[in-house]
Structures are given as C-alpha cells and as structure tokens.
Amino acid sequence: MLRNLTRTFSCPQSIIVKSCFVHSVPLPYAAADIMSKEQEKPQEKPSKIQLKTPKGTRDYGPEHTAIRNDVLGRITEVFKRHGAVNIDTPIFELKDVLTGKYGEDSKLIYDLADQGGESLSLRYDLTVPFARYLAMNKITNIKRYQIAKVYRRDNPSVARGRYREFYQCDFDIAGQYDDMLPEAECVFVAAEILRSLDAGKFKVKVNHRMLLDGLFESCGVPIDKFRTICSSVDKLDKSKWDEVKKEMTDEKGLTGEVADKIGTYVQLHGTDELVTTLFKDELLTTSKMAVQGLEAMKLFFEYIKLFGIDDIVSFDMSLARGLDYYTGIIYEVVLLDQGESVGSVAGGGRYDNLVGMFHPKNKTIPCVGISIGVERLFTVIEAKLAKQKQKTRATEIQVFVAAAQKNLVEHRMIVCKDLWNAGIKAEHSYKKNPKLLAQLQHCEENEIPWAVVIGEEEVSKGVVKLRDVVTRKEEEVKREELVEEIFKRLQIKS
C-alpha cells in the first residue's frame, strides 16, 4: 500500500487520496461528526478517490490549450476560406445510428448506460452524424465544417498522440457534382492546413476504392471477401507484404496465387505516370471498375496540377482506409519528418452511400470529405516549440494595474473598471495590499507589456505611472488620459 502510494504520488496523472469529506458543506459540526464516525471503525479502509482522468484522456492545461486554440483557429480559417458553413451535432447519437457503419472497429464505440429511455452511444467520428443530419433535414447539398471531439475505446498511446477522446476537424462537400472537383478541393484544403500549421514536410497518399475493388475482381477475389481483403491491404503501412499475404491466405482463405497477384499491385506507388502505366495493364483492365477508378485518378491528377499541389500527392496502391463507408477516392496525409511514430494526421475520401442508409427514401447524397486528426499534430507542434524553447503566453493581458503602497485597492478597481469598459485586457491583484515587487514580477513572468502603477502621490496629483514592463521605463500620465495613452502605446507595440 505504502509503495503504491509513493509510486502514484510521484505521478500527477494518478493520485490516490483518502476521501474524508462526504459533503462539501462548510459545517464544522457536521464534518466533525462524519469524521468521528469514521474513526469509530479504524480497521475499515477509507474510501478512495482516484485522482486521474479516465484512461486514454487528458486535461489540457493553459499552455497546451493556448497552442491547441491556435491550431484549431488556423484550421477554422482554412475551412472558412473555402466557404464551408459550420454545424454542430450532439456528442451522442441513438445507438442504431452508429450500428453497421464502422466494420471491425464497431467494438470501439462507447455506449451509455441504460438509465431508462433511449440507447445511446458516443459518436465515433463526425461523418456518420453528418450523414444522419443530412438525411434528417433533407439537405441535398452543403459544404460544412465541424470541429469537435470523438470517442474511441482504442488502446491509447500518448507518445503517438493516440487518445480515446480526441478532436476531429472535418470538412465535407455533399451534393451531386462533377467528378473530382470536390475531391481536388478537399486535398487542397488538407495541404493548406498542413502548410499553415508549419508541422514540417508531408505528403498526401491517394488511392481509389473502385480501383481496389476492381483489382480484387480482376485477381479473382470473391465479392464477399472484398472488404476483409481491403482491411488486410490497409495494414501494409505498418506490416511487410509477407505478413499481409499470410493473413490473406491463412486467415482469410485466399489462394497463394491470388494473393501474389494482389501483391504485385498493392506495392506500387508513384504519381500520374503510374496511372498511365496501369491503363496498359492487361489483367487489371479486365475489370470495368478498375478502369473507372483509373479514369477518376487521371482526372484527379489533372486537377491537382491546376491547383499546384501535385508535388505533395502520391498515388499509393496500398492505401485502403479502414472504414466501410468509402466508395471512391480515398486519401491520407502523413508527416515525413516524424518517422513512423506519428502516422497519418488527416484522412478521408468519398462516401456516396452513407446518407442513403439514413434517408427515408434511400435517396443518394454523394459526399466527400477530409478529417484532420489534430491530436497528433499537437504532439508534433508541442515538441517543436519545446525544442525551440518557445514560451507560449496563456493569457493576452495588456495592462496590469499595480499599487505602490497599501490601501489603494479601491483606486486599482476603478482603473481596472475604466480599462475593461474601454475593451482593454487588464488585471490586478486580488489581495488588498500586495507588495509592489510581487506585482511587477507577475508582469514580467507573464509577459504583460504595460503596468499602471498607482501611489498615494499619484492619487493626490490625479496621475498614474505608466510602466513599460520590458524596459522598466515609467512615464507620468494624467488619470483622465490613461485609456487614450494606453491605446496609443498598444498600437505602437503590436
């Protein structure tokens, strides 16, 4: 027990404490009463509260949150630049809404307890709720973004930025449009975001579900095994071909010959010249689906050249994406400077049949989208900032109102009120008589650019001292001109 306590005390993420108070009510009598009752049964273990966040989740402290808000703000800016509207859906959905959408990953869905009423589950992504929203509101075309948390009972890995609660930033285009125009823009959006975050080199891997299915068809995979073989292919980013082949033959019942045929294709990658090569491939082009997929890829490459982003796009035949609902192009953004530890930071594709699954008349609403997984990006950006020893300001305070002597709290409050009412970010000490040195240290530590210093002499003269915290120079300013003078200085500094 003691050893356990020692171990857990050293780690702020997991502290076990005695719960001595049952109520938070400030009644000395009641508390004393409860405590004396506890003392009556000294052999019984006291109840404990484990002081931690749930497995796979974390708190974001002020500096982390400041960095994250900056990242989310940049992403939002890009989404808005492309004219996306913003929507919001509840954090949980009726369980049925999520059922049958995620294939093997469905076991990772968090369910809510049965407390009477509806069966609910926490959302697993933002795509299925979006499809439900479209069908429910009979929306036939929309370009929307949504930035919100999703939940997966996955094995967490903090080092890789993989959590059970994490943000997704989704941009989707729904509507009956012409081939590859929305697709190309989604990839452009992803590229813009990665550039704006300055998270290092990246590439966008692209493939097409029809090409994959066509490949399986031409290689002789039975139709009912398309999705499960697709899952095996998806593992090629982490496993070698031999292992994947073994899974295909030993676990999933393909013949070695069929698997080998698949193998020669899914290890290919390149750019549009690979599309040209594959058009000449006799086996592959026996499948109509494969040809359709290739035609789509050809057009896609033409469009991204116009957008000037062809240098960051790679046609990767091994890209398969885990989820069931994709029907066309699929893509994934990977960071290149980070080794294998980070993996993909964005992904998406076309999913034309998902809305129809919800729609009263099974109406098809074609959709394509991109989802940015920011947690991994935070990990990379935080590591970069730590390396550069850059301090992140967690507040934006412009002016600190300080007192040089005792008994000036009322004067500080009135100055603060005037600054706040003028829209200036200001604060003062919540102690009646704080020491001047402590107040000025607070300014320096928190990089507050200006301090207003009030002393008895200043009060009697109707002035204040305006101090530049960095240079420590002070100027006398008339009390009634203070707001104006601060505005002038803030313009100069910013």
Added chain:
Amino acid sequence: MLRNLTRTFSCPQSIIVKSCFVHSVPLPYAAADIMSKEQEKPQEKPSKIQLKTPKGTRDYGPEHTAIRNDVLGRITEVFKRHGAVNIDTPIFELKDVLTGKYGEDSKLIYDLADQGGESLSLRYDLTVPFARYLAMNKITNIKRYQIAKVYRRDNPSVARGRYREFYQCDFDIAGQYDDMLPEAECVFVAAEILRSLDAGKFKVKVNHRMLLDGLFESCGVPIDKFRTICSSVDKLDKSKWDEVKKEMTDEKGLTGEVADKIGTYVQLHGTDELVTTLFKDELLTTSKMAVQGLEAMKLFFEYIKLFGIDDIVSFDMSLARGLDYYTGIIYEVVLLDQGESVGSVAGGGRYDNLVGMFHPKNKTIPCVGISIGVERLFTVIEAKLAKQKQKTRATEIQVFVAAAQKNLVEHRMIVCKDLWNAGIKAEHSYKKNPKLLAQLQHCEENEIPWAVVIGEEEVSKGVVKLRDVVTRKEEEVKREELVEEIFKRLQIKS
C-alpha cells in the same frame, strides 16, 4: 403504422425510415444479394432507424451555429479581457469524481455503460472537473475559463431553452485572496457579458450561504436540515411562500413557527440598505455566521459600487442555489424582459471546500466562479433576430469565381487557387459547366460581395471581369492584378 409514419414524416425531428442497406459498400451484386434475402421473408418487419437526435438534444444548423459562435466569441473576449487562461478537461470523469457533489440532482448524471474498465460518467458541470484538475495538478491559484458542453438527464423544455446537452461558459478564480475582490470581479464579468450580448435588461440576484445558514441557525432549524431547507428556499423563484412553507413543515418536519420565522426573512430583497437593516435585526444577529455573511455582503456592495454596477445588483434573501458545494456568496443573473419563460442565464458563487475533497492532503483551495448558461441566451437572441428579420450569413465568402461559358473549369480553378493562396475567402461551382445565372444567383442569395467572371474573351485577353454583386457593376481587371484589385476593394467595403 401508416398513421405513425405520416405523423412522423411531417416532423423533421423524428423520421422513421426503413433500413434497407446493411452495408454501405458500393457493390451492386452484394447489395442486390442482401435485398433479395430481405424479400425472401416478406412478413418480417424491416429494421428501422429512428431519424432523430437523442431526447433533449438538438443539431445546430449553419445559421444557428453562426449565431452561437458569435455569442461564444463575445463571451470568450470578456473572459480574456480579465486575464483568464483557458483549460480543457475530458467530457467524462471517473464516476467517483462526481459522486456526492450535486445533492438531489445526482440522479440526473449520465453514466457510461460497463464495457470493461473504469466506471465513467459524463460531466454534469465544469466546476467539479475544475476542482479535480486543481487537486490533481496541485495548483494553488489560477484564473481560468472553460467553454464546453455538460450533460444532465433533466426534463428537457425546448421553449425554455433547457436541453440535456448544453454549453456552459465558466470563469473561476481559485486562490487564497482577500474578501470579495474575486467575487466582485465575477459579477462584473457576468454584467459585461450580458451587456455585450445585447440580450435586454437583466439583474444579478445575490445572497450569501453563511447568511442563509446563519438565518436557519437563528430561527432554530436543526443543523442536519440546513441543506434540505436551503433546497426548499431555492424554490421561491417558482413557487409561492405558502407552498414552500408547506414543504418545510409537512415534508421536512419544521414546526410552523420556525418556518414562519424563516418566511419573514427569505421574502426580503433590496440593495445595500437591506444589509444595514439586517445588521440591526436582533434575531438574525444572534448567529455569528449570519453576521459574517452580512459583513461580506456589505463589502461586496462597496466593491460593486466602485465597479459601477450596483444598479444591476439585487440582494435577494430567497436566492439559495441548488448545488451543495457553495460556501459563501451566491448569485444568479436573470433576464427582465423575457417574463418567466427564460429564467436564470448565469449563476455561480463561492465554493471553498470542493477542491479539498479531491486533494491528497485535503488542502483547501478557495474558489469562486460564474457560469453562463448560453442555451437560454441563444433562444432569446435567436428570437430577437427572427423578430428583426435579420438574416445571418453562415459563411464569410468574399469572392465567387464564375464562368460565363462552358469549358472554363480549369480557369476557374486556377483563379481560386490564386485567391486562396493570397488568403482570400473564395469559392466556385463544383459543376463543370454551371449556368452563369445560377452562379450569380448563388452570389446574391449568399450575400457574397464580389464575383470574378471569366469568359472565353477574357481568357484570350488575359483579363477577368470583377463584378460588384450588389450594384451588378462590372469592371475589367488584368488577370495578374486580380488579387491586388480584390484586396483594394475588400478594404473599401469592410
């Protein structure tokens, strides 16, 4: 069944549909296969997906979200103006963290299903997670804000803006500070927010838990009934004194005499002059706690006068607040123009013992805070906008890139790319050959200020037409000067 369908179809919030597809995979064979199997058992009811959001929750469409983002942005601005840092905690906590914090309301907590692992509950407010965060990270002083959703299995009432999932915007000051300085600022923050949202007249009701407890003490209420009698008093905003008295005597066992004594006090309200009157009250001042409460109120009124907000503050002896954890001043903001339908839109108070309940050494971290319940404010603001027939723009698009003839999609894409790369908010049609009229109508409907119109003639001359969507005036602009010209015009318009 048919009747049911008819009824539900008429309401977009609840549509029951047949779920014909089990998989979203675009395999005509597989889908046909599944459907034919369904047809084999024609007597069996098809599985249904209820097309609705969970009870007590709602989607926010583009216009609602735009309004909400504006409201949350204004609130954030006020929090930042007072130097609060931002933190974020997970949406769920270990169940034990929430246990014993909410009194009678604990039954409203959402639990997660037992899927192996920890017992988890959705957070009920942001205050208890904040206290857990402080204790876990051994933080002794912080001024923080958090804007996030909380969950309560309450009886929803859409008309009153009461949902089971709703945003809270919390501002809290933790630390050992001097009396009433943080309290006065919290109320100032609430007032600033209400003013900035322009939601009509409001007042801040204020009371003090020590004064209430002192009142109970001096009236002869047994200590173990303080909290439950406090809950009865809390009902005075919705019920008449007679009903509340009946609850106190019939259900909670007070004598009529004791209840009547309480009644003479809890129906009092006023401003600082009421504090002065109560200081002279012989019965009340027999309680040391009551006197301490009155002294605190006196100081509080002095401070809010300095802040210039005494005109919106009312000392209301009936204010009790439901939650157990308050220990000092308590307050609630109510809108005055809305009748009783909206109720309180913000509330908070001092809770000095909550962090200690989590802290390994029961260390006391005094806290005071204010929580803005924005859902009710949205309801009011949306109603106001609807009354004024104000349309809310859901996007910020500045330029639409249109084609005057067919086969110009590549030119549109290149113009878009240039605009995006320059940071201009731009979009174009995802159809290869959209009609010019449709494109220009889109601009007018969506209040996009500028359109770039490309025609074959313009392409050959190396120019584009820049169209002012409101005046419909067009000017020819050199292709290479387009970005610059747009920047000029955006500065003029904004």
